[in-house]
Amino acid sequence: xxxxxxxxxxxxxxxxxxxxxxxxxxxxxxxxxxxxxxxxxxxxxxxxxxxxxxxxxxxxxxxxxxxxxxxxxxxxxxxxxxxxxxxxxxxxxxxxxxxxxxxxxxxxxxxxxxxxxxxxxxxxxxxxxxxxxxxxxxxxxxxxxxxxxxxxxxxxxxxxxxxxxxxxxxxxxxxxxxxxxxxxxxxxxxxxxxxxxxxxxxxxxxxxxxxxxxxxxxxxxxxxxxxxxxxxxxxxxxxxxxxxxxxxxxxxxxxxxxxxxxxxxxxxxxxxxxxxxxxxxxxxxxxxxxxxxxxxxxxxxxxxxxxxxxx
Amino acid sequence: xxxxxxxxxxxxxxxxxxxxxxxxxxxxxxxxxxxxxxxxxxxxxxxxxxxxxxxxxxxxxxxxxxxxxxxxxxxxxxxxxxxxxxxxxxxxxxxxxxxxxxxxxxxxxxxxxxxxxxxxxxxxxxxxxxxxxxxxxxxxxxxxxxxxxxxxxxxxxxxxxxxxxxxxxxxxxxxxxxxxxxxxxxxxxxxxxxxxxxxxxxxxxxxxxxxxxxxxxxxxxxxxxxxxxxxxxxxxxxxxxxxxxxxxxxxxxxxxxxxxxxxxxxxxxxxxxxxx
Numbered sequence: 001x002x003x004x005x006x007x008x009x010x011x012x013x014x015x016x017x018x019x020x021x022x023x024x025x026x027x028x029x030x031x032x033x034x035x036x037x038x039x040x041x042x043x044x045x046x047x048x049x050x051x052x053x054x055x056x057x058x059x060x061x062x063x064x065x066x067x068x069x070x071x072x073x074x075x076x077x078x079x080x081x082x083x084x085x086x087x088x089x090x091x092x093x094x095x096x097x098x099x100x101x102x103x104x105x106x107x108x109x110x111x112x113x114x115x116x117x118x119x120x121x122x123x124x125x126x127x128x129x130x131x132x133x134x135x136x137x138x139x140x141x142x143x144x145x146x147x148x149x150x151x152x153x154x155x156x157x158x159x160x161x162x163x164x165x166x167x168x169x170x171x172x173x174x175x176x177x178x179x180x181x182x183x184x185x186x187x188x189x190x191x192x193x194x195x196x197x198x199x200x201x202x203x204x205x206x207x208x209x210x211x212x213x214x215x216x217x218x219x220x221x222x223x224x225x226x227x228x229x230x231x232x233x234x235x236x237x238x239x240x241x242x243x244x245x246x247x248x249x250x251x252x253x254x255x256x257x258x259x260x261x262x263x264x265x266x267x268x269x270x271x272x273x274x275x276x277x278x279x280x281x282x283x284x285x286x287x288x289x290x291x292x293x294x295x296x297x298x299x300x301x302x303x304x305x306x307x308x309x310x311x
Numbered sequence: 312x313x314x315x316x317x318x319x320x321x322x323x324x325x326x327x328x329x330x331x332x333x334x335x336x337x338x339x340x341x342x343x344x345x346x347x348x349x350x351x352x353x354x355x356x357x358x359x360x361x362x363x364x365x366x367x368x369x370x371x372x373x374x375x376x377x378x379x380x381x382x383x384x385x386x387x388x389x390x391x392x393x394x395x396x397x398x399x400x401x402x403x404x405x406x407x408x409x410x411x412x413x414x415x416x417x418x419x420x421x422x423x424x425x426x427x428x429x430x431x432x433x434x435x436x437x438x439x440x441x442x443x444x445x446x447x448x449x450x451x452x453x454x455x456x457x458x459x460x461x462x463x464x465x466x467x468x469x470x471x472x473x474x475x476x477x478x479x480x481x482x483x484x485x486x487x488x489x490x491x492x493x494x495x496x497x498x499x500x501x502x503x504x505x506x507x508x509x510x511x512x513x514x515x516x517x518x519x520x521x522x523x524x525x526x527x528x529x530x531x532x533x534x535x536x537x538x539x540x541x542x543x544x545x546x547x548x549x550x551x552x553x554x555x556x557x558x559x560x561x562x563x564x565x566x567x568x569x570x571x572x573x574x575x576x577x578x579x580x581x582x583x584x585x586x587x
Contacts, residue, residue, distance in 0.1 A: 108340075
């Protein structure tokens with residue numbers, strides 16, 4: 001067996017306070033080399049704040065953080081040289097073309113022109129933007145802009161690629177193209193740090209993730225580990241009509257391991273959803289609609305916080 | 312451990328003074344401006360060059376016909392055009408510097424979020440400040456050189472000290488660019504940005520561009536002498552008229568202080584905006 005991968009990022013009691021609220025509340029986590037590490041949580045959970053602290057563009061209030069053994073507040077430029085940053089909102093250079101964006105970004109890192117020119121060809125292919133090379137970025141679609149932002153972040157050959165909500169606002173097809181590219185990077189051994197409020201994204205991309213809510217870590221594990229610990233194998237979703245849902249909840253609760261009553265539907269947790277549906281119908285309860293599905297991180301989040309991820 | 316080129320470059324600066332705010336690469340920020348400039352609207356750039364010439368022709372040669380000559384002290388008499396030409400030279404250095412360091416910078420902060428992108432790399436805030444101010448300065452310098460190449464053949468600079476008007480224009484442009492960018496980083500809206508224009512025009516009209524300050528009451532003179540453009544005009548005019556003395560040093564010092572304050576506050580503000 002190989003020796004365990006070295007730890008690239010280690011945070012202890014990491015806290016960010018603003019005048020009127022605590023954005024990040026004493027969190028501990030560590031990321032090993034080659035990990036694909038996710039921060040899952042709703043808006044305002046403290047994910048982006050944590051990312052900015054790691055990216056050496058935000059000072060912490062207390063606690064400690066080391067990135068490749070260095071403190072970001074003391075060695076900002078050195079740490080940023082290891083990172084590729086894909087911000088939540090694209091900040092591509094609107095005045096420049098696709099290649100010019102890649103070129104100037106490489107120059108900001110001080111890279112030699114020859115190195116950058118060769119790298120640009122590689123990245124244009126990776127981002128499938130060869131045909132757009134001389135196009136101004138404002139003419140690109142949302143998906144293309146995202147891919148260019150990722151390509152730009154890769155110009156310095158970073159060890160850690162940080163993606164803040166990488167697919168928010170993209171259509172399904174553009175999301176899948178992006179996921180495919182991120183998989184490739186993962187295969188190449190790039191450490192990925194991803195924030196997302198999409199469960200499917202976290203399940204697709206992350207080996208390990210922390211579930212965050214209101215600045216704190218609620219749980220940490222692999223996606224499947226989280227589901228195993230905090231949910232059942234399957235979920236039966238039933239609707240009895242919005243006024244009746246609450247009335248039948250008591251009866252349903254007796255049939256399964258756990259239920260969640262949402263405004264529009266009831267989630268029933270158990271090992272076998274079909275069987276659950278069968279027993280329910282036998283006991284004389286006829287839902288308007290029913291759906292059996294596997295448990296997801298959404299269920300984990302609901303269990304941990306009592307709230308849905310996307311509200 | 313094998314490190315990437317970007318890391319090796321950044322690590323080479325460990326232990327150097329100011330390593331957290333400066334990476335030694337403002338030229339890469341200027342290179343970005345140059346690339347963006349190549350495809351920008353030339354007509355806008357050209358208008359800044361033409362503007363002082365329009366003043367020179369209408370006031371210098373038009374109004375100058377009625378004014379005749381100006382006594383500039385020590386029994387030295389010059390044409391009215393030669394009197395206002397150095398003022399217009401100083402003003403064009405100022406205008407060139409202000410264009411890029413105010414509205415363009417405001418746009419980059421608020422809408423394009425260019426600096427956020429730059430500061431996610433191994434650049435520091437002082438690299439960004441120096442790069443942007445340096446680029447703005449170049450435009451002021453270019454306008455000053457352009458204006459000078461027009462007025463020298465017209466015989467409006469008649470002594471060799473006048474050559475120093477060019478480095479003086481660089482100093483002036485540097486000062487205005489630095490202060491312009493510093494002020495812009497504190498602005499929140501276009502209304503506030505328009506205040507800059509509201510200040511610039513009267514400053515141009517009343518800073519001794521077209522006639523000596525002696526026409527004003529004492530208290531007005533004192534106010535104008537506190538403003539940067541008066542120092543710029545006085546410095547350039549003394550050089551083009553060959554009126555050289557140690558008395559020019561305070562004007563130079565004024566701009567050195569402006570440059571220092573501008574860089575200091577720009578760097579501080581960029582840090583506060585994007586790195587806190």
